[in-house]
Amino acid sequence: MAPDSPRTALPPDTGPTPSDDALPRIAWIGLGIMGSPMAENLVKAGYPVTGFTLERQKLDRLAANGGTAAASVAEAVRDADVVITMVPASPQVEAVAYGEDGILANVRRGALLIDMSSITPQTSVDLAAAAAPYGIDVLDAPVSGGEAGAVEAALSIMVGGERAVFDRARPILEALGRTIVLCGAHGSGQTVKAANQLIVAVNIQAAAEAVVFLEKSGVDLPAALDVLGGGLAGSTVLARKRANFLDRDFTPGFRVDLHHKDMGIVTDAARAVGAALPAGSLVAGLVASLRAQGDGGLDHSALLRGVERLSGSWAGG
Ligand code: NAD
Numbered sequence: 084m085a086p087d088s089p090r091t092a093l094p095p096d097t098g099p100t101p102s103d104d105a106l107p108r109i110a111w112i113g114l115g116i117m118g119s120p121m122a123e124n125l126v127k128a129g130y131p132v133t134g135f136t137l138e139r140q141k142l143d144r145l146a147a148n149g150g151t152a153a154a155s156v157a158e159a160v161r162d163a164d165v166v167i168t169m170v171p172a173s174p175q176v177e178a179v180a181y182g183e184d185g186i187l188a189n190v191r192r193g194a195l196l197i198d199m200s201s202i203t204p205q206t207s208v209d210l211a212a213a214a215a216p217y218g219i220d221v222l223d224a225p226v227s228g229g230e231a232g233a234v235e236a237a238l239s240i241m242v243g244g245e246r247a248v249f250d251r252a253r254p255i256l257e258a259l260g261r262t263i264v265l266c267g268a269h270g271s272g273q274t275v276k277a278a279n280q281l282i283v284a285v286n287i288q289a290a291a292e293a294v295v296f297l298e299k300s301g302v303d304l305p306a307a308l309d310v311l312g313g314g315l316a317g318s319t320v321l322a323r324k325r326a327n328f329l330d331r332d333f334t335p336g337f338r339v340d341l342h343h344k345d346m347g348i349v350t351d352a353a354r355a356v357g358a359a360l361p362a363g364s365l366v367a368g369l370v371a372s373l374r375a376q377g378d379g380g381l382d383h384s385a386l387l388r389g390v391e392r393l394s395g396s397w398a399g400g
Pocket of ligand 1: 112113114115116117118135136137138141169170171172175178179199200201202226227228229230336337338341
């Protein structure tokens, strides 16, 4: 939850500001599967990047790739012009944003906060409102494209917030992705991301069901996936998850735990506006089942394991 009122002591208005030709200093919070390659792409684009995350080895990786490792959120954001967060879910965004050691209490006025995590739209709305009294502009800017999209700087970035702030952030976002769209007011980026996760989950489930059906029917699976990929059934999911399905390699990628979180976000948000999601609700249950069976740490392509269990063809392991 956002704090009820701003802290009494605002940060100084006079922190270091970039000279006209210097690129903004970036603080990056959350160097996981997505955050590490994204932060490194900013380093490659010439931005000074200072990062903080919970795993020591991820901090070492940033330092080895030209960034600077900080010992805390407060230390990372102190001299930053732009703070980017890429953490798992709403509670972690709130943990790094609020409180004495958080971003709002330690970043200088006039800084820009871009949250790229996938969280509830309401958390984004609350964060923007909580940051406003401190003179900190906020955008929600969740992404799609997976680890490969992060590595290749080819992400789709769906943004919520004000147009002028979006324009300010655009050069940074262009170093991270290819399709960058302002979707509306605060929280809109998260709403679009929730829709994205609905489409991806249902798509993976359908592809997984097709894989089991094809195998049980004795069809040459790689050949079948080749021809399916060239027709209307083709999709980014089918192309990107093909090897996971064929090799039964469920190394994340995108963890089932995170997709479970996202299915909760989209089903709650849809209920709030009166939109029925019959297929989405069913797949949300299947994702929850996968997690309950101990597969939460696997890539979401492991929905195939759930279909195999239901079909009596899972070899176990
Ligand atoms: P991850 O679990 O690999 O990384 C999360 C990182 O956040 C970790 O390094 C952790 O140390 C850090 N973190 C957590 N709490 C922290 C705190 N209090 N202070 C500092 N750091 C903290 O997750 P990920 O796969 O990189 O996903 C990050 C976000 O991006 C999630 O919201 C996810 O839903 C979204 N997303 C992921 C993918 C994907 O394919 N992995 C794709 C699109 C969007």
